[in-house]
Amino acid sequence: xxxxxxxxxxxxxxxxxxxxxxxxxxxxxxxxxxxxxxxxxxxxxxxxxxxxxxxxxxxxxxxxxxxxxxxxxxxxxxxxxxxxxxxxxxxxxxxxxxxxxxxxxxxxxxxxxxxxxxxxxxxxxxxxxxxxxxxxxxxxxxxxxxxxxxxxxxxxxxxxxxxxxxxxxxxxxxxxxxxxxxxxxxxxxxxxxxxxxxxxxxxxxxxxxxxxxxxxxxxxxxxxxxx
Ligand SMILES: NC(=O)c1ccc[n+]([C@@H]2O[C@H](COP(=O)([O-])OP(=O)(O)OC[C@H]3O[C@@H](n4cnc5c(N)ncnc54)[C@H](O)[C@@H]3O)[C@@H](O)[C@H]2O)c1
Numbered sequence: 001x002x003x004x005x006x007x008x009x010x011x012x013x014x015x016x017x018x019x020x021x022x023x024x025x026x027x028x029x030x031x032x033x034x035x036x037x038x039x040x041x042x043x044x045x046x047x048x049x050x051x052x053x054x055x056x057x058x059x060x061x062x063x064x065x066x067x068x069x070x071x072x073x074x075x076x077x078x079x080x081x082x083x084x085x086x087x088x089x090x091x092x093x094x095x096x097x098x099x100x101x102x103x104x105x106x107x108x109x110x111x112x113x114x115x116x117x118x119x120x121x122x123x124x125x126x127x128x129x130x131x132x133x134x135x136x137x138x139x140x141x142x143x144x145x146x147x148x149x150x151x152x153x154x155x156x157x158x159x160x161x162x163x164x165x166x167x168x169x170x171x172x173x174x175x176x177x178x179x180x181x182x183x184x185x186x187x188x189x190x191x192x193x194x195x196x197x198x199x200x201x202x203x204x205x206x207x208x209x210x211x212x213x214x215x216x217x218x219x220x221x222x223x224x225x226x227x
Contacts, residue, residue: 006205007033007050007074009043009065015056015079015194022198023054029205047072052205059083059137070096075208079104079201081141088215098215099208099222102141104200108174109219111189112146115176118185119150119160122178130165130173138164142174145218150176 006023010016011034023031033046036057043065047053053069055062059082066076070091078100085100103109119125129143139162147160172191177184191197200219207222216222 001028003028003030004205005030005032005049005051007031007035007046007053009035009046009053009055009061010057010080011041012036012038013056015197018194018198019054019056019079019201022195022202023205026202029202043068047074050074052077052208054201054205055080063087066098067091070094070098072096075099077101077201077204077208079197082137085215085217092214094214097208097211099204099211100215100217101200101204101219102145103172104197104204104219105172105189105191106200106219106223107196108142108172108189108191109200109223109225111174111176111187112142112149113220113225114187115146115178116149116153118176118178118187119154119156122185123180125150125160125176125178127160127162128165128175128177129162130167130170130175132170132172133166133168135166138166140164140172140174142172146174146176 006029008016008019011020023029032049035041035043035046052075054077055065056079062078062080062083069076073096075097081102088098127143129140143162150160175188177186
């Protein structure tokens with residue numbers, strides 16, 4: 001079978017470099033381009049050779065990059081956070097698909113599912129998300145999505161409060177604390193290495209071309225997990 005040709009936007013960044021290594025190690029994929037202003041390589045130059053673009057850039061670029069890729073007939077997997085996925089809703093009838101996940105780590109996806117389930121049964125909850133000092137957006141996309149899933153599950157209109165911690169030494173962590181009379185429940189996930197995101201990213205690269213709905217948001221949609 002032909003290998004999937006993958007280009008990476010944000011290829012010089014922390015996540016981009018990790019994705020490039022993961023794609024190079026995957027037997028069914030071929031890394032065909034590394035776009036990044038830091039590498040003097042504009043996106044347009046890598047789209048021609050690609051089946052799928054993986055975007056780990058900055059919130060201000062992700063939407064424009066996705067539009068440019070879809071216009072070129074290239075499917076897009078977006079890991080960048082800090083933008084509203086609804087901004088891409090108008091691409092639903094395009095020839096190429098868009099997949100967006102605020103968190104590609106399986107443990108984080110399970111944490112979100114468990115938190116949504118717990119929110120149906122406990123009186124109130126707050127989220128603490130903790131990330132490395134150079135993360136540009138706050139609250140994190142994972143925290144925002146967790147809060148949205150919890151509100152949808154509980155039917156509660158008040159948003160779940162989110163607290164953001166930015167410190168050196170951290171990678172990506174989140175704690176959901178639920179409280180009720182005389183008890184609390186804490187659900188915590190820790191990504192201690194960016195490798196934690198790679199199986200999810202590679203799964204999305206393999207599946208994005210077959211999506212029946214685009215944009216699709218959330219890794220749980222590719223894992224057969226539903227709320
Ligand atoms: N979805 C997930 O599982 C997940 C996990 C970790 C990080 N993230 C998100 O991924 C994004 C990147 O994180 P990071 O830590 O790698 O950041 P980073 O700052 O290390 O890297 C970002 C890179 O994007 C490049 N860039 C900026 N504009 C660009 C453009 N228009 N085209 C191509 N490249 C461009 C920058 O030069 C930089 O090299 C952030 O939004 C972060 O929140 C998501």
